[in-house]
Amino acid sequence: MAQEETRKGPWTEQEDLRLVFFVGIFGERRWDFIAKVSGLNRTGKSCRLRWVNYLHPGLKRGRMTPQEERLVLELHSRWGNRWSRIARRLPGRTDNEIKNYWRTHMRKKAQERKRNLSPSSSSSSLCHPASPTTPSTDSQIDVVLLSSESDQEEKDKMSRENGSSIVTSSTATPGGEEISVQDEPKGYYSMDQIWKEIASPEMTSGSLDEGCRSDEPVCSFSCPPMPSPIWDYRYDVDALWTMDSDELKIWHPGGDLNVANFHHGRE
DNA sequence: AACACGTCCAACCGCTCTACA
DNA sequence: TTGTAGAGCGGTTGGACGTGT
Numbered sequence: 001m002a003q004e005e006t007r008k009g010p011w012t013e014q015e016d017l018r019l020v021f022f023v024g025i026f027g028e029r030r031w032d033f034i035a036k037v038s039g040l041n042r043t044g045k046s047c048r049l050r051w052v053n054y055l056h057p058g059l060k061r062g063r064m065t066p067q068e069e070r071l072v073l074e075l076h077s078r079w080g081n082r083w084s085r086i087a088r089r090l091p092g093r094t095d096n097e098i099k100n101y102w103r104t105h106m107r108k109k110a111q112e113r114k115r116n117l118s119p120s121s122s123s124s125s126l127c128h129p130a131s132p133t134t135p136s137t138d139s140q141i142d143v144v145l146l147s148s149e150s151d152q153e154e155k156d157k158m159s160r161e162n163g164s165s166i167v168t169s170s171t172a173t174p175g176g177e178e179i180s181v182q183d184e185p186k187g188y189y190s191m192d193q194i195w196k197e198i199a200s201p202e203m204t205s206g207s208l209d210e211g212c213r214s215d216e217p218v219c220s221f222s223c224p225p226m227p228s229p230i231w232d233y234r235y236d237v238d239a240l241w242t243m244d245s246d247e248l249k250i251w252h253p254g255g256d257l258n259v260a261n262f263h264h265g266r267e
Numbered sequence: 268a269a270c271a272c273g274t275c276c277a278a279c280c281g282c283t284c285t286a287c288a
Numbered sequence: 289t290t291g292t293a294g295a296g297c298g299g300t301t302g303g304a305c306g307t308g309t
Contacts, residue, residue, distance in 0.1 A: 049278065
C-alpha cells in the first residue's frame with residue numbers, strides 16, 4: 001500500500017488551522033493520534049512541536065522584556081540548559097524561544113564580557129539576589145521569591161533527601177512584574193561562575209545541572225495571555241465550533257468527521 | 268546593487284523519561 | 289520486571305531577514 005510520505009518543513013496556514021482544530025477537539029495529548037486523525041501527513045512529534053512553540057494560545061510573542069531577560073539569566077545560572085524548566089517560569093515563552101534567545105543574546109554578551117574582563121576583576125555586575133548587601137546595579141536581578149504548590153512538593157522532597165530547608169525572600173521589580181526565585185540551599189552557581197562557564201570553550205551543557213536541580217523558583221509574571229499569530233488574526237477560535245458539517249468536511253479529507261460525536265469540553 | 272555577516276526562529280533529530288499493559 | 293508507545297527535552301540545523309560595507 002502506497003503510504004503518503006510524511007511531510008516535513010514549514011507548516012502552511014491550512015495545516016496550522018487544521019491542527020488547532022483537532023487539538024481543540026482532542027486536547028493537547030495523543031499527538032500521534034491527532035496527527036493521524038487530522039489527515040496531516042505529519043508526525044505526532046511535529047504536531048506537538050508546532051502547537052507548543054507556535055500555535056498555543058497563551059504564547060507571548062516579541063522580544064524578551066528586561067525582566068524576562070534577567071530571569072532567564074538567573075534561572076540559567078541555577079539550572080543550566082534546562083530550557084523547558086526555565087520556560088515554565090516564563091509564562092508565554094517556550095523552551096525553544098528561550099533556548100534561541102540564550103544562544104544569540106547571552107553568548108554574545110558573554111563574549112563581550114569576556115573581552116571586557118580584566119584578569120584582576122573578580123566581581124560581577126550580575127549580583128546574586130541572595131546577597132542583600134550587594135549594591136544594586138542596572139543588571140542586578142530583582143526577584144520576588146515565592147513558592148507554589150508544585151515547588152513546595154519539590155522542596156519537601158529535597159528537604160527529606162537533604163535535611164535542608166529552603167529560605168525564601170522577596171523583592172519587587174520596578175516594572176511591577178513579579179519574578180520569583182528561591183534561594184538555593186546548595187549547589188548554587190553564582191553569576192560569576194556562570195559567566196566563567198560561558199566564557200570557557202569547554203563549557204558543556206550538563207556542567208551546571210549537577211547539584212542544582214533541587215528546587216524551582218517560581219515566576220508569577222502577571223503577563224496577560226498573548227495569542228499566537230494564528231489565534232490572533234486568522235479567526236475567532238469559537239468559529240470553529242460553529243462550523244457546519246460541510247465546512248468540517250473540508251478540514252477532514254476523509255469526510256467522515258462528525259464534530260457532534262466529540263466531546264470537546266467547551267462551553 | 269551586491270555581497271558578507273550576524274541575528275532570529277521554526278523545525279528536525281535523537282535521546283530520555285514516563286505510563287501502562 | 290520488562291517491553292512498548294507516547295510524550296518531553298535539549299541540541300542542532302538551515303532559511304529568512306536585517307544591517308553594514
